[in-house]
Amino acid sequence: MGGAAGTLFTPIPWKLADDSSIWSQNWSWIPRLKSGAVTADATYSKLCSAGCAVKVKKVGGLAFGVKGNADNALSQGGVCPLCANGAQMLRSPARVAGPLKKDGSAFKAISWDEAEALLADKLKGLKGQSGKVAAISGDGSGTANEVLSGFLAGLGSSAYYYMPSDQTTMAKAWNGIMGGSGQIGYDLEGADLVLCIGADIMDAFGPTVRNQKAIAAKRPIEGDKTVTLLYAGPVRTRTAAVADTWVPVSPDGGAAFALGLANLLIKSGKGASLGGFGEFAELAAKFGPDAVEKAAGVKTEALMTVAKALLMAKNPVVVVGSGSGQGGGVALAAAGVALNALLGSLTVLPEFPKAVSHAPDRSGLLAKDVVAWLADVDAGKAPTPEVLFVYEANPAYALPQAAAMAKTLDKAGLLVSFSTYMDETAALADLILPAPHPFERLDDAQSPYGLGKATYLLATAVAAPEKDCKSTPDFILGLAGKLGVDLGFGAFEDVLKAKVQAIGADWDALAAGGAFVSDRKGSAQADLGASALAKA
Numbered sequence: 001m002g003g004a005a006g007t008l009f010t011p012i013p014w015k016l017a018d019d020s021s022i023w024s025q026n027w028s029w030i031p032r033l034k035s036g037a038v039t040a041d042a043t044y045s046k047l048c049s050a051g052c053a054v055k056v057k058k059v060g061g062l063a064f065g066v067k068g069n070a071d072n073a074l075s076q077g078g079v080c081p082l083c084a085n086g087a088q089m090l091r092s093p094a095r096v097a098g099p100l101k102k103d104g105s106a107f108k109a110i111s112w113d114e115a116e117a118l119l120a121d122k123l124k125g126l127k128g129q130s131g132k133v134a135a136i137s138g139d140g141s142g143t144a145n146e147v148l149s150g151f152l153a154g155l156g157s158s159a160y161y162y163m164p165s166d167q168t169t170m171a172k173a174w175n176g177i178m179g180g181s182g183q184i185g186y187d188l189e190g191a192d193l194v195l196c197i198g199a200d201i202m203d204a205f206g207p208t209v210r211n212q213k214a215i216a217a218k219r220p221i222e223g224d225k226t227v228t229l230l231y232a233g234p235v236r237t238r239t240a241a242v243a244d245t246w247v248p249v250s251p252d253g254g255a256a257f258a259l260g261l262a263n264l265l266i267k268s269g270k271g272a273s274l275g276g277f278g279e280f281a282e283l284a285a286k287f288g289p290d291a292v293e294k295a296a297g298v299k300t301e302a303l304m305t306v307a308k309a310l311l312m313a314k315n316p317v318v319v320v321g322s323g324s325g326q327g328g329g330v331a332l333a334a335a336g337v338a339l340n341a342l343l344g345s346l347t348v349l350p351e352f353p354k355a356v357s358h359a360p361d362r363s364g365l366l367a368k369d370v371v372a373w374l375a376d377v378d379a380g381k382a383p384t385p386e387v388l389f390v391y392e393a394n395p396a397y398a399l400p401q402a403a404a405m406a407k408t409l410d411k412a413g414l415l416v417s418f419s420t421y422m423d424e425t426a427a428l429a430d431l432i433l434p435a436p437h438p439f440e441r442l443d444d445a446q447s448p449y450g451l452g453k454a455t456y457l458l459a460t461a462v463a464a465p466e467k468d469c470k471s472t473p474d475f476i477l478g479l480a481g482k483l484g485v486d487l488g489f490g491a492f493e494d495v496l497k498a499k500v501q502a503i504g505a506d507w508d509a510l511a512a513g514g515a516f517v518s519d520r521k522g523s524a525q526a527d528l529g530a531s532a533l534a535k536a
């Protein structure tokens with residue numbers, strides 16, 4: 001009895017329990033919260049191609065969060081869930097810690113010097129052999145593409161491809177079959193009616209945060225609505241959900257619907273100054289209301305209502321694309337250009353001058369078809385690359401028929417992934433040369449697709465490197481030097497400085513989070529390309 005009472009009232013067991021809980025939480029490897037000044041550094045996010053302005057929040061210099069940059073006229077302080085978690089992605093367990101070389105079915109760590117020597121050795125025997133060195137890029141806006149595609153050109157290869165997207169589909173239509181130059185833009189800020197055919201502008205098309213802000217500004221919760229939003233597509237997307245009218249269109253019916261609208265506009269007296277108008281009008285005339293109902297499942301009354309709304313609007317804009325943002329049909333893209341031309345709403349953004357002078361033109365590269373090329377490689381109609389670089393892309397996961405595409409990628413003699421994370425393509429690669437997380441590196445964006453004005457943005461390193469990564473264009477510039485390929489620069493920062501100077505922008509203002517926006521318009525000279533459109 002006395003022993004039990006003594007045990008109960010002695011402080012020793014409670015003290016021991018308290019001490020052991022303190023000691024067991026006091027090991028050196030347990031993460032500690034930083035203390036210090038809280039700051040927010042402005043940059044542009046390249047976590048996706050939209051290029052939203054963000055501020056990376058830091059405490060004691062350590063990034064812990066992201067918020068939108070309210071000073072920016074495009075994204076106006078907004079961020080989507082991906083960027084909101086951008087700081088956490090800096091320390092993702094899926095990050096590649098440093099250069100890795102495939103060793104059997106596993107990877108072994110190598111140094112950057114070893115990686116450079118290995119690649120230089122492999123590439124020197126491939127110089128001048130067409131198609132033996134190839135690259136796939138998922139970055140539709142960065143000057144890093146000039147470095148990579150210029151490097152390939154210096155090795156004698158033109159096998160540079162972009163991942164499929166709404167941007168590449170439009171490039172195939174505008175820069176390809178219609179023969180236009182520059183990039184198609186969409187002036188949502190100036191529109192009083194926006195008709196989206198397929199393009200899910202609120203969730204998946206182009207700079208979604210800017211799209212949401214541009215539409216929301218004209219549709220206040222209280223007050224007058226000054227823009228009408230119409231959506232035509234097969235799925236009730238986010239855009240369809242908030243649109244004034246959703247016109248259901250059969251999955252392959254977007255182009256027929258657009259041509260049906262073009263036919264009604266032409267019949268009501270609209271014309272376009274683009275070449276081949278007569279031929280286009282003949283093609284559109286085949287898409288009368290009955291033909292549209294058959295091809296697109298849209299009743300005559302719904303077609304007429306949309307056409308009337310377009311005719312009555314002062315500044316209508318038609319945005320075409322796919323619900324997924326991965327690029328719809330080329331015919332729909334071309335029909336969208338024609339509709340905007342008929343409505344007097346065609347916006348063409350000029351290309352900014354190149355920094356790497358002998359890099360191929362961006363619009364020409366965007367118009368190429370990576371899926372068709374890989375199919376040709378698989379069928380033996382195009383050379384199998386001895387070295388295949390993959391930059392900012394995960395084609396083994398994201399291409400259509402991904403499993404078959406992954407098998408073709410695996411045929412490359414040396415598959416080199418520059419992925420920041422261990423994604424499906426990196427896992428397949430022979431060499432992984434990890435790029436820094438977008439907040440850890442210097443990068444840029446030229447007119448992210450979907451904007452209405454030519455815009456240039458600079459992303460600066462606002463977070464300390466968490467891993468042994470290297471900027472991909474810097475690595476390529478070093479490799480080019482070893483192989484005697486003269487790109488005119490030794491460091492990517494110098495490439496970007498030359499770019500900024502050629503554009504006439506201010507480096508310091510851009511580095512502080514500002515955007516360079518030009519009112520300059522690109523040439524709208526092109527052909528409506530009816531014969532190619534009819535086949536597309």
Ligand code: SF4
Nearest residue numbers: 048050052080082083
């Ligand atoms: S849409 Fe904007 S906020 Fe979202 S990931 Fe892309 S850049 Fe970041």
